[in-house]
Amino acid sequence: MTDTASTAAAEADAPPIYLAGHLAPVPDETEVFDLPVTGSLPPELVGRYFRNGPNPLPGEKLDHWFAGHGMVHGIRLKDGRAEWYRNRWVRTSLLDGHSWIADDGSRDRSVTPANTHIIEHAGHLLALCEGGLPYEITSELGTEGPRTFGGPLSNGMTAHPKEDPETGELHFFGYGSQPPYLTYHRLSPTGELHRGETVEVPGATMMHDFAITEHYVVWLDLPVTFDLALVGHSLPFRWNDEYGARIGVMARDGEPTVRWFDIEPCYVFHVGNAREDAAGRVVLDAVRWDRDTFRTSWSLLGGSKVHARHQGSAVSAVAETGHSTLHRWTFDLATGSVREQAIDDRGVEFPTLNDNHVGRNNRYLYAVTEQLTDVDSEAALIKYDTTTGTGELHHIGADRAAGEAVFVPAADARNEDDGWLLSIVSDRSGKGSDLVVLDAADITAPPVATVHLPRRVPTGFHGSWIPDTELEHVS
Template sequence: MTAEKPYLIGHYAPVADEITATELTVEGHLPSELTGRLLRNGHNPKPGVTPTHWFKGSGMVHGIRLREGRAEWYRNRWVKSPALDGAPYMTEKGPDLAASVAGTHIIEHGGRLLALCEANFPFELTRELETVGAYDFDGKLRSAMTAHPKEDPVTGELHLFGSSPFPPYLMYYVADAKGDIVHSAEIPGASASLKHDFAITRHHVVFIEGNVTFDPTEHSGIPYGWSDEQPARIGVMPRGKDGTQNIRWFSIEPGNMLHVSNAYEDGRGRIVLEGPTVDREGFRLSWNWWVGAPGRGAEPNARSYTRRWVIDLAAGSVDEQIIDDLAVEFPTLNEEYLGRENRYQYAISFPDSKGFGSYGIVKYDRTTGARRIHQVGDARLPSEAVFVPAAGATGEDDGYLLTVVSDLKQDASQLLVLDASGLDRVATVHLPRRVTAGIHGSWVPDSDLDDAQA
């Protein structure tokens, strides 16, 4: 029954229709430089559909259009892929890369809005969130595409990969700033381990393989599970067309990481990689929540703690440690520092496996070790906090955090705009409905879409 599926109730309860609302109510002062769109993606099955796994729910994008101190519109649209109407992923000819739920992330690159799901092709959307169709980079994308590509803030290149439980296990691509794929290669030595996210630094690409790998006995529709026999590893590959010849794999402690906080090369040339990870029990609790099975935690991510790896390429060694005891997920940063050493990181806190703690927006100062939390209130769940630089920003945290809050008591949602330096509220935009708790999203300024006619 629907009530037994945690991903279909409470903050995660799907909305039943598509709407558009204009001239939204704003409390406080929206900074004029916030002129663009906040786009959120997440799983929202159609009425009457009960997916066997949270990740199998059809993608729905929620958009909020801000311009020069006003909140012009809110709209939500399903990504109208074949999967929305029940088309199967696996066919007699093999996987249908166009049969995507397209419900994990949405990005902009080269002027295109792309809804992403790591098992399929991206789906292109219009500026009003209507579906254009599957996008394969003019035939140059020959595999699925990760939901977590990385745009280099210096070159504008988009780095991406495609992971598969079958050979070739890992394909790597680079698209130029215009969106044309200019390099592709199969990564040697990769396994069937689930690779959800990865990292880039100035000189390297970093792949992460945890203990979650292909499991043909898993019948939820997502054929992965924890395996003690699957080695946990980090692959480090030099950037450039000859990088695959020099990839190195480093063994790490058992665990699984879904999302990278950041990676960079320090002053000694070592690679520093950080991100929330779970151990075997943490994965079991989250997976059981995702499939609605007994023995699940009250929340996913209840044992997700930030871990740091320091990879010494010269010594061939890895030092790793858990650096915080707060259960967090959905790490973000000022993306001008992606692949470079960053001082500040942000995340969403969750109650831990014993029920302690609460939802909140967390700011980490990596220099001092300080941690600050913005409490959003009882029965309120914030979405991943997206950083937007302030006009004329001079400091790394000189900007705003944008998060959509699901409020169960009011059966409503608001867009919160926080000052990223102190986590103080700057403005609240009241939305016309409670927005289903989603996964990932992006701020897309008008300049990126050349949005003169919107």
């Protein structure tokens, strides 16, 4: 057999990239107590770190990485010890085999993988996925069921709600393939749904994230749109050159009137933060994907049915296309102008910050270098100083992949970066995983502590640190 034929045969037998290596799902649920730790866990870390991500059932066929059933991985820390690790599927109606279509022909929003994020609000733990209702879970990772907050959520709930650090309100939205395409909601600090508004947009876009500031909501109306022809074959969204690209600024209070700013075509999965500057302008920092980078990566993850047969060429195309990079848009509400600028040219994703600065001035953002494939030899966590655009690196290594870095404020914090970063790091080969704890004020230093997990944790999506003080009323 020729080298070309051997390579083609190997590619034909290879699984899709999202079912192999550090992305591969695990086949079961488990729990282990008294985990080994290298270094010293800060004793003030008393709570649970939860991380959500897609994990199809054994043997289940998927057309896209994003479609797998949600599985939450949890690590319990207390008194300088790692008391336990456990993983559980979110027991959704989709996991039970229910159809997306209700008996009356409508979309059943309780049928969702609940696979993208997990947050706490008003004493409730919520597993989130933008396609449907949130699912409430217990502090031990049992599933309670879908939650509607006592009101209709016609378009579900984004996986990226924003809690205002001063008011305690939770801002979120839902989008759908039929009008109303976009709805805006707000929960009170105690969990009551007390605002719901339709926001007018021309079509069904895949709006994964948004932002808030002290006085505004920032909307991302970008050219990745619903395509009916893809229903039943994959996630039904594609890049749409005809849709255009714009970002909207809407007052948080009053009528839902949006001031729209046209921008260069791009897509944004994840926002770092937004704020109002001294001149009253709205400043948004987010990770920007250009057209070619988005389309090639979306294909690699299954969006265009690119699976094992073309995996090698698709990986090479991602490497050659470009990167998703940290970008800034500044919106002048007085003049109607917008300024766009790159903050950095390194490929990154999953931007996070000290949540006490959501919607307010922040100096630091944390991100993960792109590591979808093994072509990236600089796997690292990055700490950005957004005032200077500089970044400091904590190198992970080419043979490992880091998950989103969650910031935990120190108990005696005086500075924005006084605290810890938590990230699950996994071998690219799929051999094992660790929970790494870094000093956020000195990200270049070796880890403060490393919790050695009893099993591999697939590189997934988003998570939260939930201190015990926020779980007092959670069952």
